[in-house]
Amino acid sequence: MNITLKIWRQHNASSKGQLVEYQLNNVPAEASFLEMLDILNEQLVLKGEDPVAFDHDCREGICGACGLYINGHPHGRFKNTTTCQLHMRKFTDGETITVEPWRSEAFPIIKDLMVDRSALDKLIQAGGYISVHTGGVPDANAIPINKHNADLAMDAASCIGCGACVAACKNGSAMLFVGAKVSQFALLPQGQVEAADRVQKMVARMDELGFGSCSNTYACQAECPKGISVTNIARMNRQFLAAKIAEPLK
Ligand code: FES
Structure with a gap:
């Protein structure tokens, strides 16, 4: 499937951030959301660009590290699903997906999608x-x-x-x-x-x-x-x- 990503990029806590658009083609529908971000990052690294920083650990819905705000919902809009357990088959071909970090005064941004x-x-x-x-x-x-x-x-x-x-x-x-x-x-x-x-x-x-x-x-x-x-x-x-x-x- 082909998707357009709008991802929050911010160099550090004090710099100004913005949504940056990326086109990602041929994403496997069975890939998890984090695997999709891995694919994006591999492409960015090959182009000599800075990969997107995001938190993850177990990738099994256990640790709670993978907090991403996806299309206006924490972990996306699907019930009882962490970001790492969200799969690309839940999205439609050609969809634009907006990915932002947790936004709260108590969670300052470290970089891109990572918060403290x-x-x-x-x-x-x-x-x-x-x-x-x-x-x-x-x-x-x-x-x-x-x-x-x-x-x-x-x-x-x-x-x-x-x-x-x-x-x-x-x-x-x-x-x-x-x-x-x-x-x-x-x-x-x-x-x-x-x-x-x-x-x-x-x-x-x-x-x-x-x-x-x-x-x-x-x-x-x-x-x-x-x-x-x-x-x-x-x-x-x-x-x-x-x-x-x-x-x-x-
Ligand atoms: S990476 Fe551990 S819950 Fe998602």
Whole structure:
């Protein structure tokens, strides 16, 4: 198939960027979106031009590195699909595809389509972990957890931290990401001990890092490649209010 690409090119964080048009012919329909960019880059290198910088790692929909804004949607317009799992057969022959980086104050552009998403790591460092001693590996069923909560915790834990929720949100809010990370622990007994501290620290850090507030547009849920539900935001808000009243941070 033949396609026209409009790709955001920007030399570094401080330079001015622009959309640059490329014509790419004979792209295999079975190629993934990232493989299509690889083909483009091989052609650019052969011509002595600067290849397009973009993030990727696992190419299996697991790591969350491949964040690209494709035709106005994070990871493209197809539901529950990361950029690396998006295939060219989903596009039409002759289509023009616009590719941009995540745009959010908290994610400064490094180069072209690469952005600095370390703000998400800083949110995890603020409390997205369990530091209490949980003992050795317990026997199966030694810690009873009801099936409903186990399923909800697993769903929340499927967040891959790609940042699509932030990029999709008109406020640049990270509420879905933090809601998922808070929920995956809050729903399990091992996460209870530090729950009050965790939610308050992560919410405070979210504000410090320049993420916006949530205004309930649900764009994050609609664009999340892992189908993370906004009910995780509601759970985080309930936890936050309860913690503020019962166990405010010193
Ligand atoms: S490259 Fe890992 S999720 Fe796409």
